[in-house]
Amino acid sequence: MASPQAVISGNGDERRTLVVIFLRGAADGLALVPPVTDDHYYRARPRLGIAAKDAVRLDERFGLHPKLQPLEAAWREGELAIVQACGTEDQTRSHFEAQDLMEHGGVVAGGWLGRYLRTRPSESRGALACVAVGKALPECLLGAPTVTVMQSLEDFAIAGRTPAFGTQLERLYAMQRGQLGTAARDTFAALVRIEAMRTTKYRPDNGATYGRDDFSNGLSQLARLIKADVGLEAASIDLPGWDSHFAQQGQVEGLAGKLADGLAALRKDLGARMATTTVVVMTEFGRTVEENSAFGTDHGRGSAMFVLGGGVRGGRVHGEWRGLAPEVLEKRGLLEGYGDLPVLNNYRNVLASVLARQGAGFGAAETASVFPGFEVKPMGIFG
Amino acid sequence: MSVTRRQFLVAGAGAVVVAAGSGCGQVKESTVEVRRWLGKPTAPPLAGALTPPSGTELDEVSHVLNRITLGVRPGDHARVSALGVKAFIEEQLAPQKLEDWMCERVIRHEFDSLADPEGTLLARQGDASDPLQALFPAMKDKGARVSHLYEFKDKVLLEDLTRATVLRAVLSERQLYEVMVQFWTDHFNIDPSKAEAKWLKAADDRDVIRAHALGNFREMLRESAVSPAMLWYLDGRANRRVKPEDKPNENYARELLELHTLGVHGGYTQQDVMEVARCLTGWTVRDKKKFFKGRVEFQAWAHDDGAKRLLGVEIAAGGGARDLDRVLEIVVAHPSTARHVAEKLCRKFIADEPPEAAVAATAAAFARSGGDVPTTLRALFATEEFWRQDGRGKKFKRPFHFVVSALRATNAETDASKALVDYLVRLGHAPFRYSTPDGYPEAASHWQSSLLWRWNFASALANNGIKGTSVESETLRERLGGDEGLMATVLGRRASELERGAYQESGAGLALLLASPAFQHC
Numbered sequence: 013m014a015s016p017q018a019v020i021s022g023n024g025d026e027r028r029t030l031v032v033i034f035l036r037g038a039a040d041g042l043a044l045v046p047p048v049t050d051d052h053y054y055r056a057r058p059r060l061g062i063a064a065k066d067a068v069r070l071d072e073r074f075g076l077h078p079k080l081q082p083l084e085a086a087w088r089e090g091e092l093a094i095v096q097a098c099g100t101e102d103q104t105r106s107h108f109e110a111q112d113l114m115e116h117g118g119v120v121a122g123g124w125l126g127r128y129l130r131t132r133p134s135e136s137r138g139a140l141a142c143v144a145v146g147k148a149l150p151e152c153l154l155g156a157p158t159v160t161v162m163q164s165l166e167d168f169a170i171a172g173r174t175p176a177f178g179t180q181l182e183r184l185y186a187m188q189r190g191q192l193g194t195a196a197r198d199t200f201a202a203l204v205r206i207e208a209m210r211t212t213k214y215r216p217d218n219g220a221t222y223g224r225d226d227f228s229n230g231l232s233q234l235a236r237l238i239k240a241d242v243g244l245e246a247a248s249i250d251l252p253g254w255d256s257h258f259a260q261q262g263q264v265e266g267l268a269g270k271l272a273d274g275l276a277a278l279r280k281d282l283g284a285r286m287a288t289t290t291v292v293v294m295t296e297f298g299r300t301v302e303e304n305s306a307f308g309t310d311h312g313r314g315s316a317m318f319v320l321g322g323g324v325r326g327g328r329v330h331g332e333w334r335g336l337a338p339e340v341l342e343k344r345g346l347l348e349g350y351g352d353l354p355v356l357n358n359y360r361n362v363l364a365s366v367l368a369r370q371g372a373g374f375g376a377a378e379t380a381s382v383f384p385g386f387e388v389k390p391m392g393i394f395g
Numbered sequence: 396m397s398v399t400r401r402q403f404l405v406a407g408a409g410a411v412v413v414a415a416g417s418g419c420g421q422v423k424e425s426t427v428e429v430r431r432w433l434g435k436p437t438a439p440p441l442a443g444a445l446t447p448p449s450g451t452e453l454d455e456v457s458h459v460l461n462r463i464t465l466g467v468r469p470g471d472h473a474r475v476s477a478l479g480v481k482a483f484i485e486e487q488l489a490p491q492k493l494e495d496w497m498c499e500r501v502i503r504h505e506f507d508s509l510a511d512p513e514g515t516l517l518a519r520q521g522d523a524s525d526p527l528q529a530l531f532p533a534m535k536d537k538g539a540r541v542s543h544l545y546e547f548k549d550k551v552l553l554e555d556l557t558r559a560t561v562l563r564a565v566l567s568e569r570q571l572y573e574v575m576v577q578f579w580t581d582h583f584n585i586d587p588s589k590a591e592a593k594w595l596k597a598a599d600d601r602d603v604i605r606a607h608a609l610g611n612f613r614e615m616l617r618e619s620a621v622s623p624a625m626l627w628y629l630d631g632r633a634n635r636r637v638k639p640e641d642k643p644n645e646n647y648a649r650e651l652l653e654l655h656t657l658g659v660h661g662g663y664t665q666q667d668v669m670e671v672a673r674c675l676t677g678w679t680v681r682d683k684k685k686f687f688k689g690r691v692e693f694q695a696w697a698h699d700d701g702a703k704r705l706l707g708v709e710i711a712a713g714g715g716a717r718d719l720d721r722v723l724e725i726v727v728a729h730p731s732t733a734r735h736v737a738e739k740l741c742r743k744f745i746a747d748e749p750p751e752a753a754v755a756a757t758a759a760a761f762a763r764s765g766g767d768v769p770t771t772l773r774a775l776f777a778t779e780e781f782w783r784q785d786g787r788g789k790k791f792k793r794p795f796h797f798v799v800s801a802l803r804a805t806n807a808e809t810d811a812s813k814a815l816v817d818y819l820v821r822l823g824h825a826p827f828r829y830s831t832p833d834g835y836p837e838a839a840s841h842w843q844s845s846l847l848w849r850w851n852f853a854s855a856l857a858n859n860g861i862k863g864t865s866v867e868s869e870t871l872r873e874r875l876g877g878d879e880g881l882m883a884t885v886l887g888r889r890a891s892e893l894e895r896g897a898y899q900e901s902g903a904g905l906a907l908l909l910a911s912p913a914f915q916h917c
Contacts, residue, residue, distance in 0.1 A: 112588075121586030121628065122830020139847045149820060154588055155830030158823050158845050170847065171854035172903055180901035181850060181910055184893065188912050192791070195843040203847070 028288045028371050029238050032125060032152065032248045034115075035271070035295040037255035038107060041315030042301065042353065043264050045096055045329070048075040052336035056302040056350050060261065060309070070094070074329055079268035082276035083320075090326040091279070091286065093393050095362050096333055097314035099297050099355040105311040107255065110296035114359060115151035117383045122155030124363065125246055127382045129156045133373040138243035139199050140168070140206075145230035145249040153248060165233055168206045178203070202242050209236055220281035227251045228274040235281045238289060254295065257308040275320060287322030290366055294359060301336055302350035313342055314353040317362050323369060325395045331357035357391065364390035431497060434504025436562060438808040439497060441874055444473040447883035453787040455480050457887035461788070461917035462744055463487060463776075464570035465577075466800025469875060469884050484776050487571035488769040490609055498566040505562070508547045508555045509597060541598040541623055541689035549593035553827060554813075556587075556597050560826040561811035561819075564799045575608040575768065577795070578743055580826070581834030583619045583655060585628040587827050591683055595624035596827060598689070612736065612766030613727045616655060620647075620719060623689045626680040629832060635697035636676045643699065648672035650832045656726040658735030667706055671726075673699045674710060674718035733761040739837075740771065745780055746790065747838045753780040788887075788916045791839035794822035796917065797849055801856055801909045804885045805866045814862040818852045821845070846915075853909035868905050878904065886913050 047053050048064040049072065067075025068084050074096065076083065086092035104110050117124030129142055137157060144150055144161045153159050160167070170178045178200075185196035214236055222228040230249045237244045251271055256263045271293070279286055298315030320326075334340040334356065341351030360383045367379050368390055380388055430437045448457050456475045460467045463484065475483045486493065502509065544552065564573050583603065587596035599622045607615035619625055626632040629647035636643055648671035652663045677698030681690045693716040702712040706729060710721050726732060737758035741749030753775065760774030761767075775781060792800065798819060802809055809815055819825040822845050829835045836842075855861050857868055872881045882890040882898060885908040890898065894911060901907040908914060 116588070119590060121589035126830065137844045139844060141844070151588070154828060155586075156823070157841070160821065171851040171860075172906060173858065174902045176901045177854060177903045177906060180897035180907055184897050184911050187893065191840060192843050192912065192915075196846055199847050
């Protein structure tokens with residue numbers, strides 16, 4: 013038998029993990045990454061615009077929402093990249109349809125992350141190769157070779173009322189040769205490791221502290237799995253509640269705070285392991301450039317995406333940007349007033365760049381097969 | 396939720412049974428009886444001889460039960476031994492003659508969405524002699540038979556279809572038929588998560604797969620080609636050529652050749668794919684924004700009516716809608732199709748690496764019979780390779796087979812609701828959730844990484860830890876004559892020394908049997 017390390021990590025030396033965070037409800041990219049030097053922004057949002065003096069200044073064009081300040085360190089250290097005016101070419105402004113399309117990767121069956129896992133070469137994929145934090149399987153993972161939907165590590169125990177069930181099973185499977193025998197031994201090895209994790213109270217490394225909300229808790233579970241080398245290749249986790257039609261200031265502040273605190277804790281906790289971890293933050297569409305009369309914003313088009321991790325060409329806002337002058341905005345049918353922030357950067361080109369980073373054996377052809385029917389032009393998010 | 400007229404009638408029938416049975420005193424038995432009458436999911440009664448297998452290896456009966464059913468129920472071995480394996484195979488090849496009232500009643504009771512609205516009124520598929528159809532020609536139209544599906548929420552349809560599939564697999568006496576339904580569902584895979592296939596897959600399941608699973612391949616292929624769900628799933632609906640510069644959509648054409656008929660190395664070229672696409676231009680399905688949604692139409696103005704050449708055969712110009720039948724005629728008659736289907740069948744029923752002699756014999760029967768599925772299977776089951784002792788118990792069950800066979804082995808009562816389906820999701824093998832057109836794979840290598848969830852399912856089932864599913868393990872053990880009988884019934888042979896030891900020392904005998912390596916195989 014090989015060393016436990018080699019056995020448990022299904023993809024050998026390539027211990028890369030991709031974590032996908034979906035901000036459900038259409039997050040306001042113009043509040044998260046405000047164009048603080050664009051007068052049109054403040055004209056469209058006289059009451060809701062994030063003032064330049066409050067924002068964390070990123071570059072000559074953009075700032076960060078003040079509640080995203082915990083991400084400033086990652087930005088300065090070059091581990092956080094942002095793409096503004098991002099989204100799908102589809103015009104739908106239905107949350108459900110847009111999330112579906114984006115998670116499937118277009119008008120196609122099955123999820124893009126599931127296709128990625130099926131396309132990715134893997135010698136012996138472990139039981140914990142893919143984890144969805146939450147109660148249900150997200151659409152992006154439809155078709156994945158194996159997925160564990162979990163809310164906590166408690167789910168990863170071998171069942172049975174007595175330990176003898178596991179011991180006796182191990183005896184029976186020890187007689188199995190070939191792939192089944194290997195798979196069984198891998199599973200028992202992973203169980204031992206997780207058992208050790210479950211029975212000790214988790215102490216994050218490097219003094220990181222996670223909040224008590226579901227999102228932060230989920231991230232801490234993922235950090236544990238990543239550090240335990242159980243062969244985690246992909247994970248998904250949601251941060252819902254972004255649909256801010258009404259009095260959005262407090263709503264966005266609360267969610268932005270959760271997002272930034274959680275990500276900052278994860279980064280600190282993972283420490284050196286951040287080098288082989290990539291975190292993608294995405295949302296189904298953005299919100300109207302112009303604020304509405306109820307101190308909120310309505311369904312729009314482009315929003316922001318974040319990519320955090322080792323190897324990222326961070327500290328910069330990637331992709332195209334044309335500002336918010338009325339003539340560059342996308343018309344909203346017959347409606348009066350401002351148009352929407354157009355989608356200048358297709359989300360698939362961001363994801364394609366991320367996938368190309370996920371190790372050997374994932375080239376242009378594989379990336380194209382993850383997004384069928386779309387001519388992928390990966391953005392240069394990685395160096 | 397409203398009670399439909401049918402449910403009301405069924406409930407009325409049940410009330411009569413309650414009244415009739417109330418004096419008998421055997422409260423529990425009569426409850427089960429009433430549930431069965433109502434069509435509520437129940438476990439079938441443990442009736443007849445329950446003599447367990449007595450060999451130390453898998454005998455012919457255990458082998459056949461393992462391979463051509465979705466799991467061996469207590470008593471199956473004794474029944475098939477008395478009947479004879481050959482007679483059992485013949486019985487299973489003619490499912491329409493098998494009494495299956497309990498399963499049918501459950502499906503009718505539980506699933507309004509899956510009922511065929513015209514099926515109860517009219518003969519299926521254009522019976523010209525039917526006076527009702529003569530009066531109402533529109534009712535003949537398949538479109539009218541699928542549009543009602545849009546009345547349901549898509550999530551409800553997927554849930555119903557999934558539950559019905561599990562319940563049929565567990566309850567039906569027509570086991571080989573259910574195995575073949577699975578086989579063709581994978582062969583003509585449609586992922587309902589794509590667009591309007593959400594509503595239409597239920598019609599595909601009924602009119603394509605179940606209508607022809609043990610019928611004729613060519614007829615099934617014809618139905619599949621114009622199945623509204625397939626037209627959505629593989630973009631046939633968007634395959635049109637109105638102007639000469641329009642490029643036909645090749646998606647369906649390619650999969651028709653690569654997956655449904657000739658197979659990837661079946662000897663066709665890119666030119667053939669393009670020619671098939673041209674032949675099928677104009678076939679489309681009305682979407683949900685239109686009247687008669689779900690209706691399949693041939694739009695002559697979007698059809699490329701020029702001459703085509705497919706696999707060396709000329710298709711003359713001006714064929715219009717008939718081009719489709721010409722294409723199917725050519726591809727079904729092609730020797731690669733017989734070979735491709737035979738190879739897949741042999742992989743399913745014999746081994747992941749199917750032996751050449753068996754493939755050749757099966758392909759010959761397919762070709763000779765013009766794609767008659769029972770004839771083809773009869774030939775496969777007659778091969779020496781199918782019966783070989785050293786091949787028995789060597790195929791790794793796919794997760795669906797594993798779960799269903801555990802439910803059948805324990806005579807579990809299940810409503811196939813979310814808690815049970817969640818195990819299938821976790822095992823990566825829930826029905827109708829495979830995204831690409833190649834369908835769930837058959838080979839063991841795809842299924843061996845999720846052993847933990849098999850073990851946990853085994854344990855949860857044996858300990859009654861799955862909501863909506865229950866097992867009376869002590870009764871079962873007693874009825875089967877104790878530990879030895881239980882072990883032999885579940886394993887299909889007498890337990891080995893190692894298994895016997897593990898069974899006793901685990902303190903969780905039934906769970907251990909279901910989780911054991913032997914039970915993962917068939």
